[in-house]
Amino acid sequence: MSTRWPRTRAAAGSVAVGALLLVSGALTGRADVAVLGAAPLVAGVWDWRRRPAADVSVRLAASSGVPTPGQIESVVEVGAPDDVPGVLVGVRRGGRELGEVLVAVRGTRRLPLLVRTVRTGLQEVATVDAQGIGAGAASVSVPTRPVARETVVLPARRALGALPLPPRLRGLTGAHESRRPGEGGGLRDVHPFTPGDRLRRVDWRVTARRAPDLRELYVRREHALAEAVVVLVLDSRDDVGPDPLTWRGSNPPRAQDPTSLDLARGAAASVAEAFLGQGDRVGLDDLGVRRRPLPPGGGRRQLDRIRHALAVTQPQGEPAVRLRAPRLPSGALVAVFSTFLDDEAALAAAQWRHLGHRVLAVDVLPTLHVRHLGDRERIAVRLISLAREDRLADLADRDVEVVTWRDAPEVALATLARGARRRAGAGAR
Structure with missing residues (x-):
């Protein structure tokens, strides 16, 4: 199917001006004026007769390289007939125009595309379209249908030092001393x-x-x-950014701002890698989705399973209310990654502590931006913050250890690990 190649305004204008000069010179007997109009008229008609007849195509494919957290590599494949001197390629992402580039194709050309992002999980790579330019820019093709691609960005990990351990270790092998x-x-x-x-x-x-x-x-x-059994509990019900005005859901968070779920994914992946590197067993559960949890396991493949499960986790509508906290292996260390904007995650952490588990409440709420807020919005944020602080203080009173991930979490975890050494039967790596 051939694509229509309409004449450009510049080409149509040059032909019209040339024809006007040619007619004016003939009527007035001015040969010089007629010659001036003949050149653009002949060039415009010649370029119009040479307009291409085939379609321009574009495709967005994955790169052959290994994906790296923080950046997404793709390849834009542009196809055009040999009589098309150039193709204008436009790239958009998240409703924003990233740029346009004019390239010479001559058949097929592969253009590398690198997108940097602070987000993790399932997300759009880019949306690409193309428009061919005919000979002499006298005609352009109808823009191609936009093509897009989605990918899963795995959470990045950060190095952690000493980590707290559960009070009771399990197994006959491992890296920690048992009683x-x-x-x-x-x-x-x-x-x-x-x-x-x-x-x-x-x-x-x-x-x-x-x-x-x-x-x-x-x-x-x-x-x-012996070895430690660690269960990571992700609260995927909330995915809020640092701007409180976006919490209602009408406006999405800015692309350059990591959300609470991005921080939770990175924190859980970092803790999982640290424990699995010592030969411990790590599992994963989600408070926001009722599905079968990932049972505790060890090794490199378990880390890959956990990172992929974290990356594909996202809010799924209004979650069902839980009557009780999920069941966990006995004697496990439980790390709850949540914003603690409501009571459900805090109640589950308190129940697990009452059952004898050692529980870490990891706060993953981003640093809030409140300077641009009005007086009413500031008061609302202040009330929410006070309720959240009371909730975390109540967890601390129930012997749940609170760690804020945005404020040097490796120092806080190392402090908890050193404190555990003074308790009989507990240790740190």
Whole structure:
């Protein structure tokens, strides 16, 4: 199917002016005026007869490179017949015009497209259209139908130091010392030799000091190594930006501002990578969606599963009210990533703490921009902030440890880890 190539205004104007000069010169007998009009008239008619007849095509494809958090690489494939000297390619994203470029195609040409973003999850890469330009710019094609592509941006991770551990470790292997006797950990005590002890565990110095006649042997007993079970709980019900005026949903947050869900995805991915790097087991659950949670597991594949599950998580309408918090493995460390703008996440965290879990309440609300707000909006934000502060203070009173992710979370987590070392049976990596 051929595309219509209408004449441009400049070409039509030059032909009209040339024809007017030619007729005026013929009527007035001025050959010089007629010659001046003949050139643009002949050029315009010649270029119009040479207008292309084939279509211009455009396609937006994924790049062959490895995607990197923070930037999206794509390829714009433009196709045009050989008689089209140039193609104007326009790129838009999120309703904003990113730019236009005029390129020479001659068949097919691949143009690299790099989009930088602070957002994560499912999002639009760009919307691209193209318009061909005929010979001498005398004609242009009808713009192609805009083509768009979506992709999933995985959350970026940040390096964390020491992390708090649950009060009770599980398993027969791992990287942390447990309270039960075994092998691999630090010294637990020195005990008289009993059936089942190995001779290589005999401490001859203690034996010589306590039983010089060797009537009794003493062995060194160590703490066994175990692993921690960590459950990450994401609250996907809220996805708010730093501008409170966008919380109603009528206006989307700005593309350059990360939202609370972006911070929650990055925080959960960072905590998961830190624990999985130590050989612990990490699972994932969502308070906003009733679906089967990702059970705790270990290894690199588990980290990939968690990052992908975090990336595709997004608010899904009005969530159903939960009568009780989801069931979790016993003795797990629970990290709740939420804005705590309502009571549901706080109630679930308090219930888990009442059941004996160690609970971390990770606050992922972005730093608010309030300078442009009016008096009524400032009062509303202040009331919401006071209610949220009371909610977090109540969690702290219930022995739920609160961490603010926007304010040096690695320092806060390391402080909680050092405090855990003073409690019997707990430790830090």
